Amino acid sequence: MDEKTAELRDIFLDTTGGETVTERQEEGRGSLAAESDADGRIAELVARMRERYEFASDLDDAALQRVVRLFFEDAADAAIAAAVDADEATVFDARMDLHLVRDADREAPFDLAELRSLYVEDVPLAERAAELDADEETVAHYSRVVAADVRSTRANDRFRDEFAELLTESDLKHGLTEDAREDGLREAAEDIETNVSF
Known part of the structure; x- marks a missing residue:
C-alpha cells in the first residue's frame, strides 16, 4: 500500500467510523436462487404426479427431475439415460410417466x-x-x-405446461438480461454519428 492509498484509507476510516474498508456482501436473489426455486417446484410436481398416477419407471424422484430438465434442453434419450445411469427404455417410460x-x-x-x-x-x-x-x-x-x-x-396438459414454464422462465432470466444489454448497446451505437475524415 503506497502513501496515497494509506492516506485515503485513513480518511475513509475516520469518516465512516468503521474499522474495515470491506463491506459484507448481502445474499442477492440472483439466477441461482431462481434456479433453486424452479428445482423445488419441479420436485413438487414430480411428487404430485407420482401420487396421482402409477409410474412404469423405477427411477427415483431426483432422477425424474433430471429427466425433466434434460428433456426441455432437447437432450436425446441416450444422453438422458447416460445422465441418470439408466437405459433408454427406462428413460422412455419415465418420459411417458411425466407426460413428456x-x-x-x-x-x-x-x-x-x-x-x-x-x-x-x-x-x-x-x-x-x-x-x-x-x-x-x-x-x-x-x-x-x-x-x-x-x-x-x-389433466389439461397442466404438468407439462408447468414444467415448460418453469424451465423456460429460468432460461429467459439468463438470456433476457444478455439480450437487453446487447439491444441497449446496439441502440446506443445507432445514435452515434460517425463522421470520420482524415
Missing part, C-alpha cells in the same frame, strides 16, 4: 388416432395389434405414447 411426449414419439407405422380409439375403448393389446396389423411389441410401445397423451389431455 415428443412429436417423434407419435410417428407410428399405423394410424395413431385409430390406436387412440382402441386404447380409450380398452380393447386388449392382442386385439389392438390384430386390428392395426402390427406386432404386439410395437403396439404396446405406441400405446404407452397414447396413454401419456390421454392422461396429459385429461
